[in-house]
Amino acid sequence: DVKVxxxxxYLVKRTxxxxxxxxxxxxxxxxxxxxxxxxxxxxxxIYFSYDVKMKEKGDIPEGYSVSREKKERFSLILESxxxxxxxxxxxxxxLFGKGGNTEAFFGQGTRLTVV
Amino acid sequence: AQSVSQHNHHVILSEAASLELGCNYSYGGTVNLFxxxxxxxxxxxxxxxYFSGDPLVKGIKGFEAEFxxxxxxxxxxxxxxxWSDTAEYFxxxxxxxxNLFFGTGTRLTVIP
Numbered sequence: 001d002v003k004v005x006x007x008x009x010y011l012v013k014r015t016x017x018x019x020x021x022x023x024x025x026x027x028x029x030x031x032x033x034x035x036x037x038x039x040x041x042x043x044x045x046i047y048f049s050y051d052v053k054m055k056e057k058g059d060i061p062e063g064y065s066v067s068r069e070k071k072e073r074f075s076l077i078l079e080s081x082x083x084x085x086x087x088x089x090x091x092x093x094x095l096f097g098k099g100g101n102t103e104a105f106f107g108q109g110t111r112l113t114v115v
Numbered sequence: 116a117q118s119v120s121q122h123n124h125h126v127i128l129s130e131a132a133s134l135e136l137g138c139n140y141s142y143g144g145t146v147n148l149f150x151x152x153x154x155x156x157x158x159x160x161x162x163x164x165y166f167s168g169d170p171l172v173k174g175i176k177g178f179e180a181e182f183x184x185x186x187x188x189x190x191x192x193x194x195x196x197x198w199s200d201t202a203e204y205f206x207x208x209x210x211x212x213x214n215l216f217f218g219t220g221t222r223l224t225v226i227p
Contacts, residue, residue, distance in 0.1 A: 042205060045217075102164075103149060106159040
């Protein structure tokens with residue numbers, strides 16, 4: 001069974017803290033993604049990575065950074081958390097390229113609250 | 116810029132009614148298209164996908180979608196909805212850069 005695992009379901013952090021959200025996939029996928037999900041705004045892409053040490057900015061990268069040191073792990077970092085980063089964060093992975101097997105698989109999400 | 120648009124934000128239907136949710140994408144090249152569903156409290160799950168061939172694709176739970184290249188559309192349909200279809204539905208596209216874009220989602224409420 002395919003699996004994308006996010007390290008925390010719920011997280012509460014203080015303004016200004018450095019926050020790490022971890023995501024691990026066991027499907028040997030090249031692509032990994034970080035999204036935030038907010039009511040009425042859908043899923044907005046923060047960053048994605050198509051290979052180890054490679055990253056591309058998505059639609060809303062400001063205030064975030066990422067790290068991909070190993071193929072199976074993709075970390076999202078909030079350098080200095082702010083209240084407007086309170087959100088649901090979703091990690092996903094997929095195979096690289098085109099074709100019928102490029103669907104993304106999602107983790108269960110991390111609900112982050114910044115106080 | 117590449118994007119996916121869903122024009123219906125909230126749809127309310129009675130059980131047994133027919134469903135059609137709109138999805139349009141803006142990208143000129145080859146694109147893979149998806150519909151995902153998120154049931155209350157659960158993670159996103161794939162409903163169906165299109166990458167080539169027959170433009171009418173069938174997915175799980177009686178859902179289907181039609182890819183119309185000339186209209187840049189990939190609308191989701193179901194002939195008869197059930198209360199258990201109450202969920203949020205997201206259209207998504209993978210473009211040449213392997214980037215996965217999502218629409219803003221459509222919340223479906225089915226009244227028993």
